[in-house]
Amino acid sequence: SQELEQSPQSLIVQEGKNLTINCTSSKTLYGLYWYKQKYGEGLIFLMMLQKGGEEKSHEKITAKLDEKKQQSSLHITASQPSHAGIYLCGADDPSNTGKLIFGQGTTLQVKP
Amino acid sequence: ETGVTQTPRHLVMGMTNKKSLKCEQHLGHNAMYWYKQSAKKPLELMFVYSLEERVENNSVPSRFSPECPNSSHLFLHLHTLQPEDSALYLCASSPRLVTYEQYFGPGTRLTVT
Numbered sequence: 001s002q003e004l005e006q007s008p009q010s011l012i013v014q015e016g017k018n019l020t021i022n023c024t025s026s027k028t029l030y031g032l033y034w035y036k037q038k039y040g041e042g043l044i045f046l047m048m049l050q051k052g053g054e055e056k057s058h059e060k061i062t063a064k065l066d067e068k069k070q071q072s073s074l075h076i077t078a079s080q081p082s083h084a085g086i087y088l089c090g091a092d093d094p095s096n097t098g099k100l101i102f103g104q105g106t107t108l109q110v111k112p
Numbered sequence: 113e114t115g116v117t118q119t120p121r122h123l124v125m126g127m128t129n130k131k132s133l134k135c136e137q138h139l140g141h142n143a144m145y146w147y148k149q150s151a152k153k154p155l156e157l158m159f160v161y162s163l164e165e166r167v168e169n170n171s172v173p174s175r176f177s178p179e180c181p182n183s184s185h186l187f188l189h190l191h192t193l194q195p196e197d198s199a200l201y202l203c204a205s206s207p208r209l210v211t212y213e214q215y216f217g218p219g220t221r222l223t224v225t
Contacts, residue, residue, distance in 0.1 A: 033214075040221060042116070042216035042218040043204075044216070045215060048213050090214075100214060101157075102154045104152070104154045
């Protein structure tokens with residue numbers, strides 16, 4: 001079965017610093033989603049990537065899917081306290097329509 | 113209201129109680145999902161409904177019983193739960209049961225005592 005591994009598991013950065021979170025899959029990714037979750041709350045959809053080499057940006061957050069479609073990165077530029085939360089990557093399970101599998105999440109703290 | 117809503121937001125129940133979680137989506141989506149999120153574990157898919165029919169049951173114990181009376185509402189009926197069932201239960205919906213982003217509700221924090 002497909003598994004997603006995120007790194008790092010947690011991250012503490014100073015406000016204004018850049019950071020990158022990685023999501024690595026054990027198999028080819030056919031749809032990769034990035035979500036943000038505030039502690040104890042639901043997930044907020046950030047971006048979806050499908051094509052190898054694809055890159056999308058929203059405000060100060062950029063997500064990329066590598067050419068081989070087995071790794072994605074989420075990059076935050078000039079981090080702010082509002083960026084704090086848990087970032088999860090999710091992927092379509094090709095053997096199971098409609099099923100998303102998730103990484104374990106990366107907890108981000110931004111120190112003012 | 114817009115988006116996906118869940119009630120209650122917090123629930124404490126004893127192991128012999130029966131309770132239900134409710135999810136409602138106002139997005140006109142045709143697929144709905146129940147997820148369980150436990151501490152330090154990836155999100156686990158529990159149930160998937162497409163056009164009110166269950167299409168996925170991810171080896172979930174029978175003490176969890178889903179119900180989808182229409183495409184806008186999803187319930188999770190709980191009975192004789194165990195303390196290890198304490199978790200955040202998240203509901204999500206998507207336009208169809210294919211490759212689309214899923215929209216999540218705020219979750220119900222369940223504590224089983």
